[in-house]
Amino acid sequence: MSSEHQGRVSVVTGGARGIGLACATELARAGSAIAVCDLRIDDATAAAAVLAAEFSVDARGYAGDVSAWSAVEAMIAQIARDFGRIDHLVNNAGVQFVSPLAEFPIEKYQLVRGIDLDGVFHATKAVWPHLLAQGRGRIVNIASVQGVIGSPFKAAYVAAKHGVIGLTKVSAIEGARVGITANAICPGAVMTDLIRGQAADLAASFGGGISEEEALDRAFLAAMPTRRFIEPVEVGALCAYLCGDLAKSITGAPISIDGGWAAQ
Numbered sequence: 304m305s306s307e308h309q310g311r312v313s314v315v316t317g318g319a320r321g322i323g324l325a326c327a328t329e330l331a332r333a334g335s336a337i338a339v340c341d342l343r344i345d346d347a348t349a350a351a352a353v354l355a356a357e358f359s360v361d362a363r364g365y366a367g368d369v370s371a372w373s374a375v376e377a378m379i380a381q382i383a384r385d386f387g388r389i390d391h392l393v394n395n396a397g398v399q400f401v402s403p404l405a406e407f408p409i410e411k412y413q414l415v416r417g418i419d420l421d422g423v424f425h426a427t428k429a430v431w432p433h434l435l436a437q438g439r440g441r442i443v444n445i446a447s448v449q450g451v452i453g454s455p456f457k458a459a460y461v462a463a464k465h466g467v468i469g470l471t472k473v474s475a476i477e478g479a480r481v482g483i484t485a486n487a488i489c490p491g492a493v494m495t496d497l498i499r500g501q502a503a504d505l506a507a508s509f510g511g512g513i514s515e516e517e518a519l520d521r522a523f524l525a526a527m528p529t530r531r532f533i534e535p536v537e538v539g540a541l542c543a544y545l546c547g548d549l550a551k552s553i554t555g556a557p558i559s560i561d562g563g564w565a566a567q
């Protein structure tokens with residue numbers, strides 16, 4: 304087991320399940336202490352307890368809605384007090400809403416943007432001074448293949464994820480001379496609650512008359528030349544690598560892990 308991240312502290316937003324938990328797991332496997340941040344304190348604390356038990360690291364849960372600046376500011380300040388330092392930020396919290404553009408509810412557009420894009424800005428801004436204090440830092444933004452290409456019915460998500468890649472570039476440029484790298488991982492379809500939760504709305508958006516499974520196949524598997532869902536651990540391992548010392552020259556990059564989706 305690698306101990307590359309021993310002595311370091313990683314903050315993972317939306318870390319209680321799915322891709323966020325996989326990123327937290329791979330960082331903990333390499334020895335990092337983990338602040339699991341999520342909407343509900345019990346989910347965050349439960350995930351942290353599993354990591355602490357499995358990898359013998361200091362892992363703690365925190366509650367905070369990333370779309371609210373004041374909540375993020377307070378949460379990051381608390382994490383810095385508890386652990387004494389912050390080395391890595393994984394901006395992973397995200398939601399999806401699927402609807403044809405003309406019927407897209409305004410409040411859903413604002414909700415998706417607030418979490419998926421503004422949330423990345425909030426956490427980056429709050430963590431930045433702590434990374435500066437270390438003279439070294441890593442920011443890994445979990446964007447999406449939808450950050451580099453578009454898909455129907457996902458106006459808010461596609462717009463937000465393209466924005467995340469823009470924010471990643473700015474973070475990389477501003478961080479370059481102070482030891483901070485920032486990259487965007489762009490996964491294709493990873494089988495998590497976020498994918499499962501879209502099945503019914505996708506089936507309806509395709510005009511109905513198809514099963515939820517067919518809708519998932521049409522929206523995701525058909526788009527990936529590999530024709531298989533990506534496993535969360537694949538994204539987690541890439542995240543842990545990007546936080547490592549050998550990745551010090553990788554910055555400002557949208558990095559695809561999408562079964563060839565964006566290559567077509």
Ligand SMILES: NC(=O)c1ccc[n+]([C@@H]2O[C@H](COP(=O)([O-])OP(=O)(O)OC[C@H]3O[C@@H](n4cnc5c(N)ncnc54)[C@H](O)[C@@H]3O)[C@@H](O)[C@H]2O)c1
Nearest residue numbers: 317321322342368369395396397447490492493495496497
């Ligand atoms: N699953 C995929 O196929 C896929 C593909 C590309 C990108 N992504 C991105 O990966 C990230 C994680 O997705 P996932 O599939 O693991 O989803 P998920 O729904 O399984 O997990 C998301 C986590 O984020 C938390 N969360 C939601 N809103 C939050 C908020 N406002 N503040 C704090 N935490 C919040 C949830 O409680 C949950 O624990 C998202 O940014 C998503 O857009 C997922």
